[in-house]
Amino acid sequence: MARGPKNPYQRYKKLERPEIKPARTTLWEYPSANYGKGRQGDTKYRGQTPSFVxxxxxxxxxxxxxxxxxxFCGSGTSLDVCQDLSRKGIGFDLAPTRDDIGAADARALPLDDDAVDHAFFDPPYADNLVYSDDPACIGRTRADDGSWHKAMEDVVTELSRVVRPGGIIAAYVQDVMKPEGFFPLGLELAMLMGGQLVFVDHVCVVRRNKALENERQLQKTADKLARGFNHLLVFANRAA
Ligand SMILES: C[S@@+](CC[C@H](N)C(=O)[O-])C[C@H]1O[C@@H](n2cnc3c(N)ncnc32)[C@H](O)[C@@H]1O
Incomplete structure (x- = not known):
């Protein structure tokens, strides 16, 4: 009898960074966070967004x-993907990591009204990861006291100012499971964005990382399910 691999994801290891094709459904999964061969941000940056998304x-x-x-440009993944696809990327971050990323708080961007066509953002998921010492780092807000939600409300208001009417505003976000409880940040951000913008689509992005494939690590937190997917929330900006 043929024996399969012990690790069900082992088969993906042979397919590292394959070419990418347009998705056809609202379930996106990819064997590696990055596609193709070029530079796409920095895979060592904690919290890097998968370039395939x-x-x-x-x-x-x-x-x-x-x-x-x-x-929330982080290691600049979106700028590299923009270049790859002949879009003009503009990136800001509270703690810029590259010369082509400007320093700014996402709630007060140095841009005119309607200055850009679209926005994509992958914010801190409350205090899941603290990114910098700056007190304005949204990685210092909490999921359980409303501070993350207030910060996100202000980000969405600022994005709806700088994105042209009808432009896309897409957010990539993960729910948070903590000893204190479950915080469905994806659903909550969707509700919050829906108050200001027009819902276009909702995609489930399957996460692939070493922690989720490591039996010993999963055993340590076996009383809770590990987060297996992220939300991609796609909205369009309203006319002013
Ligand atoms: C999830 S990471 C983004 C990762 C990035 N997309 C990449 O692929 O490398 C979140 C980023 O938000 C930044 N950040 C936190 N608070 C911020 C704020 N108030 N304004 C702008 N950026 C902020 C952090 O410095 C961090 O780089």
């Missing part, structure tokens, strides 16, 4: 030459 968003909801803003 940004690629799918840009190729489906934007077109060549469009200006795409990332106000």
């Amino acid at each position: 940004i690629w799918q968003v840009l190729q489906r909801w934007t077109k060549k030459g469009d200006v795409v803003l990332d106000p």
